[in-house]
Structures are given as structure tokens and as C-alpha cells.
Amino acid sequence: MHNQANALSHLRVLDLSQRLAGSYCTKLMAGFGAETIKVEPPGGEPMRHCPPFVEGQPGTERSLPFLWFNTGKKSVVLDLSAAEGKAQLQDWVRQVDVLVEDGLLQDLDLNLAQLNPQLIVTSISNFGQSGPYRDYQAEEITLYAMSGLMYGTGDPRQAPLAAGPAIAHLSAGMKAYIATLMADYRREITGEGDRIEVSIQEAAMDNIEIAIAEYLHLGKIAKRSNDEHALVPWRTFPCKDGHAAIMGGPIRHWLKGAELFESPELVGPQYAHMEGRIRYREEVRQLMAPWLLLHGKQEIFHAGQARKLAWGYLATLQEVLESPQLQARQFFLDTEHPELGKYPMVGAPFRPSKTPWQQVRAPLLGENTFTAAQPRQRPQTPAAVRPQPLQGIRIVDFTHDWAGPHATRLLADYGAQTIKIEYPARLDGMRGAYLDRKNRHPRWWQMNRNKASITLDLHQPEQVEAAKELIRQSDIVVDNSRPGVMAGWGLGYEVLKELRPDIILVSMSAFGATGPESQYAGYGGCIEALSGLQGLTAYSRQGDAMRVREMDVTNGIMGACAAMTALIYRQQTGEGQWVDLSQREACTWLMGEHLLEFVLNGTQTLPIGNRHPVYNQGCYRTLGEDRWLVLTLRSDEEWQRFCQVCGHPEWSDDPRFKGRRDRHQHHDELDRLIESWTSTQTAPAAMQQLQAARLAAGMVQDVSTLAQDEHLQQRQWFQTAIAEGGTYPGFPFRFAKGGGILHRRGPDLGADNQAILCDLLGKPASFLPALDDEYLGTAFDLE
DSSP, X not given: OOOOSSTTTTOEEEEOOOSHHHHHHHHHHHHTTOEEEEEEOTTOOGXXXXXXXXXXXXXXXXXXXXXXXXXXOEEEEOOTTSHHHHHHXXXXXXXXXXXXXXXXXXXXXXOHHHHOTTOEEEEEESSOSSSTTTTOOOOHHHHHHHTTTGGGSSOTTSOOOOOSSOHHHHHHHHHHHHHHHHHHHHHHXXXXXXXXEEEHHHHHHGGGHHHHHHHHHHOOOOOOOTTOOSSSSEEEEEETTEEEEEEOOSGGGHHHHHGGGOOXXXXXXXXXXXXXXHHTHHHHHHHHHHHHHHSOHHHHHHHHHHTTOOOEEOOOHHXXXXXXXXXXXXXXXXXXXXXXXXXXXXXXXXXXXXXXXXOOOOOOTTOOOOOOOOOOOOOOOGGGXXXXXXXXXXEEEOOOTTHHHHHHHHHHHTTOEEEEEEOTTSOOGGGOSOGGGTTOOHHXXXXXXXXXXXXXXXXXXXXXXXXXXXXXXXXXXXXXXXXXXXXXXXXXXXXXXXXOTTOEEEEEESSOSSSTTTXXXXXXXXXXXXXXXXXXXXXXXXXXXXXXXXXXXXXXXXHHHHHHHHHHHHHHHSOOOEEEEEHHHHHHXXXXXXXXXXXXXXXXXXXXXXXXXXXXXXXXXXXXXXXEEEEEEOSHHHHHHHHHHTTOGGGGGOGGXXXXXXXXXXXXXXXXXXXXXXXXXXXXXXXXXXXXXXXXXXXXXXXXXXXXXXXXXXXXXXXXXXXXXXXXXOOSOEETTOOOOOOOOSOOXXXXXXXXXXXXXXXXXXXXXXXXGGGOOOTTOOO
């Protein structure tokens, strides 16, 4: 054990990445204290030349994406095309702990294990390092489409819609961070390095885990719904000055909020229960509309929250910057740049109590030199080899619904013993509305796989004591309730520290533990709207903003990032800490470069539908019902190759399409031309033809095509539960040293009461709670 000021200050990271996912991973590492050295070619890495630029003027220090994705890093210039540059890199590899790359190593022929046996290498690629798609060309839209995310986004009467932010890359970047820290945790025990493989496609597929699980077990195919949700109301609605996000939950509080609409019918028996509101969806909308149109969105937000409902509003970027909650929490931090001056930038993604985020600007090109240093040598202990990186860690999981359970599921998949605490009188919403089906939902099986289930009523003092006894023997506690709920049960952080001084508590509340809105409720639908993220996804600048519906999962991924960051710090110092994660802030973190564009330029590029700000790009109909292909043409030469593939070389001579700017000016006509060919092809055939010509084309997959996808089958991505059988989504990353095992599906209610309460904690059989239906309630019950 030793002292260190930051969670990751024991790590030295060599960043060879050139795309968003790798840069996002290393941004997190640098922000939490790792010395992160970005290796750039003499002219600067590609992202330095990526628009938008400050004030629209290109320059190596003016790319807004570079300024956002590379905070806290050092920049060293190295010409890897020269023999001396390659030799220098080999020397550097010997002196670092972690290397992150996204394809550059393929051309360098380095024996990394020989150069540095304890090195952790995190390799990020589009589709993984094996399988038929291994060498496929891809842009963000390609990966969003081929991971199945795009099929469910948008209007069923139109083409599937790409998310505004780069969700596939960002998800993979966070997963790469988690995987790297897991490998580091295991390395401290075994002394061995590791090789991590992150497929962006597979990492992104984790975002639709429920849709995949429900197809595999029920045959259900999730489709685009024009933002309608299964629950009612659960979306944005027009109001006096924009759109309000009206969530009918927590469901038990619905009647308190329904009174606001001044419509007696809404609080009557026909619409009181969620089942009735689902059946009469349009009638509910019509009864709500008159009141909504008379009131402003922020007034509606606060009125609903005052009645304990998770309401919000569709926030503009200006409103995000002016949010009283974000300002009170000092979410935006001033950053000083030698060429650009001072400007506010999104700050910490989560807030550890002992190891705060380090807000440091992105480096100038070649600003730093590589300082020779010997990496810390860890003693090798072969007998300590562990098949799972988190083996020996115990988590007490107080989370519910989706974001929190996703965070703990990620940790459980890689070896942490995760014990889910369930409240019998109000079961987790993912167990559904009907007690006879509480153990039968594939969404539950997937989200809570590899976990144990025990039931405790924390309103009963003796059961709180049981929870305390369990926490004394555990490493991490995770909750996603409103601030104060855990303390109200006698389980606040100060109490937990007394139980176990090195305990880690990760609190994943909707708005954070402090600020004027800290007590507000939140679900993905209101959080996405309030974060500003939803306003970046639409078919056009004038079109309706569309949800991408993945914020629960991305917030869950960030929750796992938070837990791993604190766990690494504890391993190094012996100290636990409390991590305050605001899901609203974690969501806003996904759009940092877009807020930076608004701050520095007063403009925003998004939303632009399925188009690209630089390349020619779109989503095109193919043969078959609701079958589509995405295509990105990045140069004149690629346009010419496309014309050859589709048998129309004369198209490349058309003056409307001669250059990239010409094609942008006539994009509607270009789209019609491209679709005149794609509509005669099946999506798989068109993709294969275009990829053979090295063009970034991909079919828009749904869950049924993913389940049959040859690439995923060859990579053995789908998993079978060892205990019960049944097929489930696979793992988001892979370790050469092993990790990722699906032992069991999500447990039946209280399945582990005997093993945990009696066998582990020594309680008598009489302590076990009754689980007959008469003692149970659901999250759909009204108060």
C-alpha cells in the first residue's frame, strides 16, 4: 500500500489511439490521474484536423473534438514510418503500464509481450480482431447500424435514424476504460500483463441488451416507435414554450401528478392504473394536452417534481449551460488554453470524495517530451492467477430498474459476487406488474444475470442490521435512489465507513447528491431530455427531437467506471471512498464536444439526421420490409468506386456530384440516386459488394439479424447460461487472460436467502422472510 493523490496516478499510459473510442478511454484515465502520453505523427493525429474548428478556422490547436477528447494528456511527436521512430516506440513501451491503440499496432510488428511482460494492451477495433467483418470499413453510423441500435431509433414511417452523439464509439470507450482497470486490478495480484480486445460493435450491442434478450427468449423484435414508450405517459409532449418530458413514474405517485392536468377523468378508475393508460394511450394524451399547452416547460418540470414524478423538459444547449442544478454543482469548469484563452468545459463524469477529477486542457502538438522512467515492477505470483479479474470482490447491490443494475451486471459478469437486495413490498420494476410473472421476464434474466437475490425490508430494524452485517463483509455498495434514502435506512456513507473503513459506496442518483434539484426523481426519458442530448438527434434541424433510448445503459456503464476507479484507488492505498454520480451529468458527458462548440462558436452542428458534416452519408432502402443500408463516402475516389460497384460509372461524371462539396450541395439528389441502386439489392449483398471495394457500408441490423449474424456466430459472442441454459447477449470486451463467464440468469426472487442470510450471516431459518404473494407488491402499485 502507498499514498497517491489521484485514483490512477500509479499508471503511465501510452495512447496510440486515433479515433473517438480510444481517445474517450484515455481521457478518463488522464482525468483520474494517469500520466497519459499521446503519440502523434509530425502533422498531428487525425482528430486535430477534424471539424468543427474554433471560429470555423482550421488549425492543429483548433479542433473542437480534439480539445474535448484529449484533456489532461501529454503530446509527443514520433514518426513511426521511420526506423528510428519505431525503435523509439519500442523503448517507450518498456517504460509504461498501459498501451491503448485502435489499429496502429497492426502495421508495426511489435512483440509487446517480450518488450514488457507486465504491459496491459487495450486494442479497440470496429468489429474485433477475428471474424468476417474484421477488416470492414466503418464510421460511427456504420457501427450504430450494425450493432442494432439504429433500427430502433426514429419514426417507423421513415428510415432508421442515427444518434447525434457518437454513441457506439463512446460506449466502447467507457468499456475500454473499465476493462483496462479490471486488468490492472488483476495484474496487481498476479504480476501478469494482459491483452484486451474491444469490438465497438459488441460493446455497443450491450446497449440493447433487453431487446436482444427478449428476441432470444420471446421472438419479439423491437421496432421504431416515433418515441412512444411501452408505458404511458413516458415521452416528451408539446407545451407552451417547447416540449415537456412527462414520465408516469415513479408509478406509485402518478395520481398526485395527474391532478395537475385539471382533468377529473385522468384520476378516475379508467386511467388510474398503468394498464388502463396503456390501453387508452391516445385518450390520455388528449386529456393532458390542454394543460400542457398553457404552461411553460420549466414550470411543468418543477410542478411534476414537486409531486415526486420524474418530469423534465427538452433542454437547449443554452438551457443546459444555465441550469441552476449544474451551476450549483460547478459542473462546468474553466479551462485555460494558451492559444484560445479561457472557456468553460464539461467537468467530472462522476465525483469520488478522495480523488477528484483533474480538469487540464488538451496539449499543444508536440508540447511534451517522453521522460525516461522505469515502470513499477509487480511481483509475479503464478499461484494467484484468476480466471475472472474481479474474483474475490463482493458487491451489495441496492439498485433498481436499469442504469444501476447494468453497472453491477458488468461487474458481476467479470467475477464480482453481486448480491441484489430486493424489497418485497415493492419489487424492482423490471420484475413487472404481475406477481405470477415476477421471475419470468427475459429483461430481468439479462439485467441481473450472475447476481444473487435476497429480500430485506429495510423498514424493519433487524433487517437493516442484516444488511449491515453483509456490508461489513463486502467491498462495494451501489445504490441509485434519491440522495438521503440510504441514510434514512441507517445506511448512509458515514455509517458504512464505521462498518468497514475501506468500503466503497457508489451513489447513482438522477441529479447528484447536492444542488437545488438533488431530491428530484429521474428516469432515462427525463434525464436524456434535460441533459441536452435528446435535442441533438432528429431527422433535420427543424424536426422533432428523438430519443436514442440508451441513456440508462450508458449511465450504467459510467457507474461501472466509477466503481472500478474507486476500487483501483483502494487497492493502491487501502482507502475506500464515496462516489457521487449524477446520471444527468453522466449523460451530458456524452456531448462534451457539442457543448464546447456552442460555448466557443455560438453554433451547433447537430442535429443533421443521417448525414455527416463533412462526408456524404445516408441511410438507404434495400429489398425487403424495413431493410436498410447505411453508406458513408469519404472522398471523391470512394464516390468513383461506388459508381463502379453499382454499374453506373457515368454518375461520377455528373457535375452535380463531381466533388464532395458538390455532392453536399445536391445531397437530396445524391440520396435518390444511391437509393435507386440499393433498392434493387438485399442489404447483406449490397454491404458485401461495397465493403469488397473498401467502402464504409453496413446493413441496419435488427435483433433477429443480429441473432443470425455470421460474424457474431464465428466470434462466439452469444452465451449460454451454465445453470439454467438459454441464450443471452455476450460480453462487451475480452481478456487474453480470461474473464467473462455467464453462470446464471437473473435470479428468482429471494433465491439466495438461505445461502446469504443463513449460511453466510448465520441467521436462523425463522429470520427468512415470507415470499407468498400476499406479502409482495410491485413497482406498478399505487400508493
